[in-house]
Amino acid sequence: MAERKTVRLIILRQDGPKATPYEETFEVPYRPNMNVISALMEIRRNPVNVKGEKTSPPQWEMNCLEEVCGACSMVINGKPRQACSALIDKLEQPIRLEPMRTFPVIRDLAVDRSRMFDTLKRIKAWIPIDGTYDLGSGPRMPENKRQWAYELSKCMTCGVCLEACPNVNSKTSFMGPFAFGQVELKNAHPTGEMNKSERLQAFMGEGGLQGCGNSQNCVQACPKGIPLTTSIAAINRQAVVESLKSFFGHR
Amino acid sequence: MASRDYVNRRLHSFLGLFPIGLFLIVHLTVNYYATQGPNAFNTAANVMEHLPFVRFLEIVLIYLPLLFHAIYGIYIAFQAKYNVNHYGYFRNWMFLLQRFTGLYLVIFLAWHIWETHIAYLLHLKELDFNMMADILDNPGMLIFYIVGVIAAVFHFSNGLWAFLVHWGIIVTPRAQRVTTYFTVVVFILLAYVGVRAVFAFV
Numbered sequence: 001m002a003e004r005k006t007v008r009l010i011i012l013r014q015d016g017p018k019a020t021p022y023e024e025t026f027e028v029p030y031r032p033n034m035n036v037i038s039a040l041m042e043i044r045r046n047p048v049n050v051k052g053e054k055t056s057p058p059q060w061e062m063n064c065l066e067e068v069c070g071a072c073s074m075v076i077n078g079k080p081r082q083a084c085s086a087l088i089d090k091l092e093q094p095i096r097l098e099p100m101r102t103f104p105v106i107r108d109l110a111v112d113r114s115r116m117f118d119t120l121k122r123i124k125a126w127i128p129i130d131g132t133y134d135l136g137s138g139p140r141m142p143e144n145k146r147q148w149a150y151e152l153s154k155c156m157t158c159g160v161c162l163e164a165c166p167n168v169n170s171k172t173s174f175m176g177p178f179a180f181g182q183v184e185l186k187n188a189h190p191t192g193e194m195n196k197s198e199r200l201q202a203f204m205g206e207g208g209l210q211g212c213g214n215s216q217n218c219v220q221a222c223p224k225g226i227p228l229t230t231s232i233a234a235i236n237r238q239a240v241v242e243s244l245k246s247f248f249g250h251r
Numbered sequence: 252m253a254s255r256d257y258v259n260r261r262l263h264s265f266l267g268l269f270p271i272g273l274f275l276i277v278h279l280t281v282n283y284y285a286t287q288g289p290n291a292f293n294t295a296a297n298v299m300e301h302l303p304f305v306r307f308l309e310i311v312l313i314y315l316p317l318l319f320h321a322i323y324g325i326y327i328a329f330q331a332k333y334n335v336n337h338y339g340y341f342r343n344w345m346f347l348l349q350r351f352t353g354l355y356l357v358i359f360l361a362w363h364i365w366e367t368h369i370a371y372l373l374h375l376k377e378l379d380f381n382m383m384a385d386i387l388d389n390p391g392m393l394i395f396y397i398v399g400v401i402a403a404v405f406h407f408s409n410g411l412w413a414f415l416v417h418w419g420i421i422v423t424p425r426a427q428r429v430t431t432y433f434t435v436v437v438f439i440l441l442a443y444v445g446v447r448a449v450f451a452f453v
């Protein structure tokens with residue numbers, strides 16, 4: 001009888017936010033077209049490690065399962081990416097799964113990405129349209145601009161660019177590469193442009209755009225192919241203009 | 252208001268090019284006179300040493316900017332979490348080398364300034380061709396200087412690229428790529444000028 005094909009996974013586990021991480025190896029039966037999520041589900045169904053010991057099921061986050069929500073981001077064989085689009089057939093075994101440790105680990109592969117949402121608030125990554133009366137329709141966006149702005153809107157705050165960036169770590173307060181794309185997106189919007197100056201001023205604050213050291217890992221790592229390094233340079237230009245204008249006078 | 256962090260970072264980038272980068276080019280050019288013999292070098296060094304207001308120019312255009320650039324640069328270099336083992340991309344290597352050459356240059360320049368300029372100001376030595384020939388007579392110092400010159404030229408060339416990105420001058424991937432090729436050419440040409448001048452003293 002032919003030996004049954006299996007998938008071997010080494011998971012870096014952590015029982016809680018302050019617990020010491022440890023490795024645990026699992027082996028699950030192979031099925032065609034498996035992804036990392038389905039392998040994890042298989043472990044969850046029967047949480048027994050290779051030594052035959054019964055253990056707690058590993059924790060991870062997931063939602064859309066089609067690489068648009070960013071929830072299942074983890075470090076797979078050394079590279080941060082989404083577990084849902086990581087196909088077992090295309091991965092070298094044993095498959096090493098680690099949490100994105102740039103973020104606080106909640107448990108096992110689940111991390112707390114709330115710093116990214118705090119960043120979006122700090123850099124005013126929204127477009128204010130509320131008034132005390134109907135403000136009417138805003139200015140139209142030219143089609144060619146809409147096309148490149150759409151690329152920036154694909155950001156799903158998955159955190160992969162922060163994990164890949166050498167300047168996002170516990171020694172710096174740098175907000176991370178994704179923020180550049182979001183500032184550029186909102187500044188490009190004809191209504192959002194009205195608050196361009198506020199956004200740039202906020203982004204020139206503590207932990208802001210100056211934290212970028214141009215290692216350009218972000219643009220290589222981004223699963224959505226967002227041209228982050230183009231946004232970085234573009235926002236650098238906007239910031240230079242803004243800082244000169246605010247020094248010499250806006251009017 | 253732009254934060255102090257932003258202003259410091261941009262000042263660091265600006266000073267690296269003006270005046271430090273420009274001074275590096277002047278310095279390497281003056282050194283190159285050594286290839287035409289001791290007299291040519293001594294004449295050129297003499298002109299530099301007798302520029303009007305030379306002490307003022309040294310302090311304002313060299314020492315103060317260099318001190319800020321070095322100290323803030325050390326701070327920047329120690330903030331990064333280097334990860335070329337996982338992300339072995341070209342720019343990530345340049346990011347690492349920019350910081351490592353910078354740290355080497357802090358040590359190299361402290362030593363270099365001490366043993367040439369400070370020694371001269373304290374009247375311990377005469378600032379001429381023989382001073383350098385004596386220093387470079389030691390094979391260890393020769394290697395220390397060659398690596399120093401190459402590190403300085405690399406740090407300048409790659410820093411020129413980074414300056415153009417940090418100030419938002421090159422934005423498109425194409426502009427950034429073409430500028431990379433340009434800075435490689437700058438690196439090769441200046442490295443030739445610098446290293447050839449070092450060997451002229453040996």
